[in-house]
Structure formats: C-alpha cells, structure tokens
Amino acid sequence: MNVEKKRVLKIFYLIATSSEELSSCELAKRIGVTERTIKSDIKQVRDFALDNGAVIKSRRGSGYWIEVFDSDKIQAIVEQLVIHFAYDSSLSDLSSEKRSNDILRKIIAQDGYVKLDDIAYELYLSRSSIKNEIKEARKVLESFNLGFETKPGFGSRIKGSEFDKRLCMLMLFEIYYHKAVLMFNHTQLMNYFECEDDVRNDIRHSFLKVLRESSCHIMDDYTQRIARYLILLRNRYKAKYYISFNPEKKVLLKSFKQYKIACDIIDELKKYGGYDVDENEILALEVFLLIWADIDSTSDLAGDYGEVYFEALTQLEKISERIRQEYSIEFFNCEWDKKIFLTGLIPIILKIKLNCEKNDMKSSVLFNDSVRLSPLSIKLSYSAIELLNEQYNTKNSFASHLIIAYRIYIIISKVKYDYSPIRMIICSMHGIEVARSIKNSIINKYSEKYFAKLDLYELYEMRALKYDDYDAVALNYPYFSYKYDWTFVLIELIPTDNQLQELYNKVILQGYQLKQFLEFFNFNKNFVFRDFNFESMESFINLISFKHGKESKFIHNIEYELNECVIKSIYNKTCILFINHQYVDHNIFEIYQLNEIKNINGEEISHIIVLSVDFNHSIKAFKFIEQLSHQLVIDRETIYLLTESEKLDNIIDIVRKGLNSEMISLV
Template identity: 25%
Template sequence: MLNARMSVIIQKLMKAEAAVTSEYLAKFLDVTSRTIRNDIKELETIVLDFGGSIKSTRGIGYEIIIDDDQLFRQLLQDITEKGNENEGIIPTLPEDRVQYILKRLLLAGEYLKLDDLADELYISKSTLQNDLKDIKEIFHRYGITFDKRPNFGFKVVGDEFKLRMCMADHLFNSLETEGDFDPSNIPIFMEKDLNNISRIILNEINKHQIALSDIGLNNLIIHLAITYNRIKDKKYITFYPMELVDLKKQKQYKVAEEIVKVLETELVISIPETEVAYITIHLLGTKMITEFHMNDNDIHGIIDHQIYQTVKKMLETIDNELHLKIEDDQELFMALCLHLKPAMHRLQYGINLTNPLLQDIKSKYPHAFQAAVIAGIVLKQELEMEINENEIGYLALHLGAAMENKKIGIQPKKCIIVCASGVGSARLLASKIKARFGASVDIVGTTEYYKINQIPLHSLDFIISTIPISKDFPIPVIQVNTILGGNDLGKIEKLFSKEINQKLKYIREELVFLQKNFETREEVLHFLGGQLADRGLVNEQFLESVFAREAISPTSYGKFVAIPHPITPLTHSTFWAICTLQKPIKWGDKRVQFICLLNVEKNSTDELQYMYDLLVDMIDNSQIVQQLIKCKTYKEFATVFLKG
C-alpha cells in the first residue's frame, strides 16, 4: 500500500494547478528521479482502484485525473488518517528529519548512540552525520553542545534557561495558533496537566487584565508545561541575585507569584523562587495594554522615552532608505511603540515568540519585510539588542499594514491641459478624460501655451497638450488631438497601466546566468557580486551588505527561490541579476535553485510596488520557476518569464 513518500506525491499532485515533473518531486523529497518514477508506477495501480488515474505527458510531467469523486475521497481520507497516525514517527522530508532528531536529543535526557538513531530513521550513518551538522548549527545559537562518551554515545548539555528556550522553539514549532489551545498537539506531556496549566493561566491573565494573543497564550502555556516537566526531573533555572532583584521590582512578578501559588496547589509541586522569576520574564514578553486608540500624550505616559525615540528613528531611517512615506503615520507610530515594549523584554531574555505567518510575510510582502529588517538594524544600534527573524516578521506586519493603507489612499495623478482652441474644447477634452479615468486623474485646470511658465509644474504629474511642445519639461508631456481618439487615450493609459514588456524591465540579458554548477550560497553570491563589480555596477561594500542581510534572515522563500539583496539600496539603478543552478543547494533552511539578486536604486523615488508584485507572482508560481530553471538560453528564459 502507500508509503509516506507516496502520500506526499499524491498530495503534491492534488495541490498543483498544472502537471508536476519527476525532477520537481525528486528535489522536493530529496530522492532521485528514478525513485519517483518507481513510486509513480506503484501509485498508478493504487489510484486506479480508487476511481482515478495518473496522466503522464513526456516533457511536461504528471497530473491526477479523477473519474469517481466519492471513491477517490476514500483514498484521500486514508492518506490523512495515516498521516495523523504516523505524525512525528518516521519523517519523510530532510528538514523534517532534522526536526525529529532535534526533538529526540532534547527529550532523551540520556546518551544516544549514533547507530541506534540511524537505524531508527532508516538512514545511513553518513546521512545522519550530515543532519547532525545542521543540528549543531541550531544548538550553537543557544550555547548548547554535545557531550560525547565512548560506548555511550552523545547527549545535549547547556544552560537550563537556554535548553528550555530551545525546547519551546523546536518541540512545539508545529502548534496550531488558531482557536483554543489544543493539548493533544503536545503528545509528550500529560493532557490533564496541560489542561490544568491552560486553565490556571487563563484565570490569572483575565483577573489581572493582561492582553494576550492566541500565539502569546500558547507560548506561555508551552513554557509553563516545560517548566513543570523540568522541575519534576529536578532541573532548575538559576538566576544571579542582581537579576532576581530587578525582576522582583516588576509588577508582572506579583502576577507570576499568584500563578505559582495556584500551580503548586493544583499540580502538587514545589516551585522555587528562581522559577517565579522565569515566569515573570515570560509575562514581561506579553502585551499588558488592551486600549489601542491612544493619542500622543497617552503613549508618552506608558512608553518610556527610549522606545519613543527608537520608533521615531526606525521610521525616519526606513523613509530615508526606501522612500515609503510612512514616517508621519501616527497610527503606525503608536502600534510600533506598543509592540516594542514587550518585544524588548523578549529580546533581552532570548524568548522566541513563534511567528506562524513568517514564511507568508517573507514571500508575499518582501518590501514590508525589507522595511522591517531596516527597523531591526535601528533597534540593534539604538538599544544594542539582536532581533530575531520572528520579531522582524511581526514588525513587518505593522509596516505592511501601513503600506497597504498608503496604497488605498494613493493620490490621483495631477495634470493640466494645454489647449490652443479655447475653453469649450478644453472642457470637452477634460470631460472625456474624466469619463475614461475617473478619480485616477485630477485635472487641476487648463491653460494656453504662452501661460505655461506661470504654472508651478512641481505640483503636477504630467501635461496633456493639443499642440506640439518642443520645450523640455521636468514632467511628461502627452500630445493628443483636441477631439480625443482611441490612440490618444492609449497614450494617457500608459501612465497608469503596466505593459507586458515591462515584465522584462528589470532583467538584462548579460546578467542572466543559467545552469550554473555552484554548491553553496556563498559561491553563488561571490559569483554574482563579481559579475556586477566587473561591469562597474556595484562598489566594494556591496557583497558585504548582501551577506549582512543574509545573516539577519535567509532570503530563501520556498519553492526553490532565493531573492538576496543588500541591507539598504546601493546601486545607481533598479535591476535584477539572475542565476539558475543545475542542482538545488541549501540556503538557510530551504533548498534553492533559482536566485534573483535584487538591486534597488539608491534614493529612488520610483514606485516599486509593480516590481515587488512581479517577484511575489514568480515565487508563488512553482511551475514557472521550474520551467525557468530548465532554460538553457536567454531567449528561452525571456519567453517563459513573459508567459508567467
């Protein structure tokens, strides 16, 4: 019957809007194309029994054809039930395997042998050793190391506080965040205990009017569940006396004490004072304010001067670098101030608040995420705090909302009509333009040609003229007939619509490098950076800035795409440098085969939303990406890109 890999193949075929190639499935599952073809052969027989078939088209790929909906639904139900039964048992995907090993090590509490772990996962010892390299990288962030003993194996060792942080981040990273907290998502703990912890926290936060999001609530329950289980195993947090004194001064300490009293009574456990401090830290990382509609004076009353100044600097820097014109958005300013107060406590103590929207924010709102990266750099400079990827994602949500509001409030393009034949024909011309373009155009007036020098052109976006104008103006001049024809409207329309050839506006043939044989992110970036430097397009700081941006948050967005770029705009024009690879490489925690090095013009005032929309459309369309990866010539590449 179906193995785990076959289930994944069926799910991929069901979700795809077009045929899926064996190469794509092989890359996704990290197996050979031959293995996929063998799986498909077996699947063809199984699917046939459930009222379906797998159509194979040479050079295009596989797709599922369903003849009997009811019968086929049974197969899908079997796959779902099997997936639930096997969830967390034997992982199929390489990234899932890393998470599985990580969990095994964190929960073992004793030495594990390499051979036993390899047998458990049905993988070779060398594959396991490769996985352990990735795991060591993750542990390194928490100061956790391996203690190795001959004949015993190895186990994890580290500071108790950091171990718990690592557990919270990696044991529960698949928790649902919608609706009520579901303890069945955490099978390693007793459901009864989790229900009790959840109830106690809800009672206390309601009593003390602490505002918590579902994610924040889950985070607190997770940390308390870990605390309870670690105390049972006699594993305690230690704090230096000075830290303890500082935490006792916080009003959240009183709330933590009350939570502890109830926990001790109901769970029959003794909780030391340092653990009260630990709970206080988590309460400090939650929002204590429910009222959002505040004025500037209210904000000053609850937000200290340092946060106020930091947010001010954040928005100034974002506007200086990206010209988003959000610096004076008061609602955004207040939202960021209120968000930053608990976020600073989280950052101070290394608490990682899971962000389930992170991948969607990165891939669907890259412009907002870039603005958040700049905000994070300001935060580091002003408050000397390292900001993590999840927190950058939360900042991006606030900034993205402000950017969307800005789009809603986009001002109409202002123009003036230059007409030689009098007011009547000028009014007719204006009426026709208004009828066609509505609120998108604001006709501020009409004038004769000789008076044009008296008009402040800096307040206009373009000029419409019924006579030829040879003089150069700083804004576009569109010449039309007095009685507008179709072609005349088309000229005006070009200012509002994006023509198809604009899709290639940011792509230069000499900067498209296809089918390269690189093996690391570093090789790709050094190659592309070198190509740009050779052409005099970038300076010596460029690559350093690109690597600094990668260090903050990898620019791989899933579906084999990465869009690296410098932290802030550095080039004299906006363009892309593209590289495709013969084989996928590891880029952060994802595999990548299509790289678009994004360069935005420094101090540009151009509207870049169209460019970012192009990028988002490309990331979303995995079929087009796979076709682009296969292209061997620029002509092929351009044809496929325009088609997408």
C-alpha cells in the same frame, strides 16, 4: 513498535501517499525486503487500511493503490505516518533541519549521555549522515544558548540552563510533532507534555481566564504555546528540574505588571496540583508574557515598561537616523508612528535583555507569508535589526525581523497619496431624473468627496462640453452609442456591485496623482533583460554589485547586504533585491527574466528584480515603490506586462491595481 508492525505501516504509508500504483517489486525496493515479504504482509496492510477508512486495491501486473471511504479518519492516520516516517531517507526527502530536530528530540530530555549510534539506528541514518546532521543540530542549540557536551565512550548530552532547555523543548514539540502521539510510543520529550485531556483543557481555560481579566494581551498563537508550556513546567518541576534566575534579572522582571499576572496564573492553577512552585518558575512564566506580548499602541508604554521604554525610544531614534541615511526618508513623522514601532521594539529589547533573542520560536501568525508580500518592509526591517545587533552585540532571530516588518508596513499603509477629485458627467437614456438617481447611488456608495463635479446631461448635450473640463462619464446607454474620448463606465438605474466596482477601478482611482513618481525616479527605459542566465546567486549578486557600485568600497557592501537577505527576498518565483542608494549614483529598476527556473536554497525563481531608489525625503515615493514591489510579487501577470511591453508607464497601472482594496481617505 516491533519490526513487523513498522514494516506494515511503511507499506501502507507508501501506498497511501503515492500518486500512482506501486508494484510489489517497487515496494520491496523502497523498504529493503523481498517481494515475497511484501506479499505476505499485504493482508495486514489491507486490514489496517480497512480499520482506518480506506481499502487497498490491486491489479495483476500493475500494483497497489488506495481508495478512501472515510477521508477524516484516513487523513489523521496518514498525517501521523508522514510525521513518523519523514526522517526515513528511503521513504522521503526530508530537509536537514527536520532531521536535526529529530535528533534533538531524542537527546534533549535524556538525563545521561546518548550514543550517536543508537540515535542513528532509531532514525534510519548512517553514522556519517548523523555526524552531518549534528552540525545542524548544534546551530539550533546555539540559538537557545545551549550546546553539546561529549564524553568519549559515553556519548553526548545537552548542556545549558533549564529555562533554555524548556524553550528548546517547546520548539521541538511544536514543530508538528505533537500531532504524532496517537500511534507510536512516546519519546522522553513527549512525556514532559503528557497530561489528561480534560485537565489539559482546564489548565488552558484557567490560564486564559486570568489573562482575559488582566491588562495583558497575547496573540492567540502564543496563548496556545504558553498553555503547552504550563504542562511542561508542571512535569519538569515534578521531575526536579528547576529554573534559576540571577538577582539582576529578578529585579528587572519584578518591575513589570506581568509579574503580578504570572502570580495570578500560578495561583489559579494550584487547584490542579503540581503548581506549588518557587518564585523562579513564576518569573519564567512572566518572561513569556513579556516577550510574546501583543502591546496596544494606545496603552501607557512608559508606565508599563519603565526604563525599557526609554531604552527603546533611544534605539528608535538611532533606527530613524539609519533609515534617513540609507533611504533618505523621515520615516517616523508623528507620535503615532513612533508608538506603533515601539509596540514591536519593546518586546525585542526585552528578548535581548532576557537572552531569548536568538531563537526562532516559529509562530503561524508571524511566519505566514503575508508580510513577505511587502519586500520593502522586510528590507527596512533588516536595517533596523542590524542596528540592534550592533548595539547589543547579538544576533536577533528572523522572528524579530518579521515583528519589525509588520510595524513598518502598518506605518507605510497609512501614508496617503495626493488625490485630485474626479469631474464626472452622468447621462441616462431614460432622462435627467434617472441620471440623478444614478448620481445618488454613486454618492451613497463612495461619498461626494471623491468628486469635483457630478453633472447631469443628455447625451446630445455632451457635444457642447469642453474635453478638458471633465475626466469621465457614467451612462446607461449601449456602448456603441458612446462616441467621446472621456473614460466611461456603464451604470444602470439600479447599479450592480460589479458596475460600482468598475467605477472605482476605472474612474475614482484615476484621481491618485501617481505619474509624478515616474518622473521623480527617472528609471532607465531599457529595464528588461530577457533570457538571462547565471551560474549561482552569488555570481549574479557579484555582477550586479560591479555593474552598479559607484565606488570599489561600495561593491563589497552591496555584495554583503544582498547575500545576507536574498533567501528572505524570494516569493512566488520572484526575487526582489533592494540596493542601498548610498552605494549607487542613479535610481535603478531592472527586471531579469531568466532563461530557466533556478533553485536557490530550495526556492524556485524565474525573475529577479533589482531596485535602488533615492526617495529624497518623500514618504509617498517610498509607498509607491512598496506598492509596486508588493504587486510584482503577488501578481506574476504584472511582471509579464512589463517584460512584454517594456514600457515604464505600465508601472502606474500596476500600482493603481494594487489600490483596489485601499479606500481613499480625503481627510
């Protein structure tokens, strides 16, 4: 792309992404040219905008702005421009991670050495800046078992195995870059993902056909990734870049049923040309089928995974013991719990054995925010992954943490609280038969198992009833007619969905026996700290460690563990820090309301919640804290309820609120 065209696109990009009008002076300053140059380019900018669904408007003395008439068309163009100009420091505030990825895109597919000066010129970076970004790029490479090889006077190139290079290429391609191919010249990396659209679709459909006919399951997000890899495989093999596995790994890989499936996929693809590949390429494809497997807990894990299954069982017992020590709970209480956990543990152990455990191949399925809404699941995943890191002397990626966290949440979600069926009165101003009809509507919706009594009375008859014999009343009288102390809900002859939902929220949920947990935890009633301030997160963690550590040796342990997980403990401006109960001598629940919003590694926080609980072997108490922490991060109103009232009893209402979506099982 010539300089003039790039400048026209820059001008358009700035106008299209600005929330206010931009003057010629401001545009000139941002791009580094004169106002005269901007004004001479503006006709081309207008033509470009018109061709792509928008009009560039201007007002004398004010500036330029954009008006869109084809939103779909302009959105596609703007998206590409955002990607392309993202690393131009004069135009955006790009993270170091994205800049380092752009550097790697320029180098990884090159045969020879590449000089840093050339990369700096292409990416609008100074030489000093690119040296800093190289440090970040080196970390990315290390996560793929790769590294830089530098030769004075020649530059740098990437060294490592072909398999690891392809994994890294796939990651670099997937991070939004594959969308930016319509407007700009391809890099060498992009060339390896080149394929005619109809052939690309045929390859993907053929791969999925074989997958559907097999007993192997892959999450949809990963099938997209494997489909892209199949294009990369063909183009790299054609360019004579070959994968090689050692004999030990070959024996391991051939022991799994996925080897036959990988063979079938390659055989199916041979009709498209370029897939007459050697055994190593088939084994490489099998690796992806193994490490990205979506394992069904009802399948024959021992038969499908052999020695790896038994190795995973051994690690599960060690993880169970660590959780028992750190949290005082028996987490795996039945074979179902163990099988659920093994469906995540087996792929992680396979990643370790196949040297793929360090790379964060981000998936929109794994890296969405849902599991971060369960802070205690994330906390337990750290304990499990830390043990695996110790056992195998490695460092698993955050993707592995999330895989374990999902399994932990599934196991927690099946735990049921004790439930005391509700004793309820039903009363209708239209008589007993209408009251009986309302009763039938309630039973049809929620089942009789929720209720110990569903008794029918006239309103005047209720005066003779003992208060302790009932919990609630459902009636269709006007509210002002009701003079009793029982909880009541209004339900008409033909109940509305809202009325039945109110019955569930106000009455049925009261059957959960939750008060016992507050007595069990015995939290300090002075748990709110207002207008709190600190210099850095490290200083706050230091304070908490000294405040609660029961011995000097445990203070360091608290500091280390909290610093390790703090960044992954922030969501919705709330940071929840769990302290291992072994390090303290009492249960802790504290809310620190900050006097100003703090920025911690790009994450804003306004509240910090500190928790430490000895669960005393109660998995139900564990679930209670999981649901409390879950509600505190998804609904900020719950935090304000606690900080304003300073009443621990409101914790019960917060947990109940979170149970609205969880139907009660009385089986």
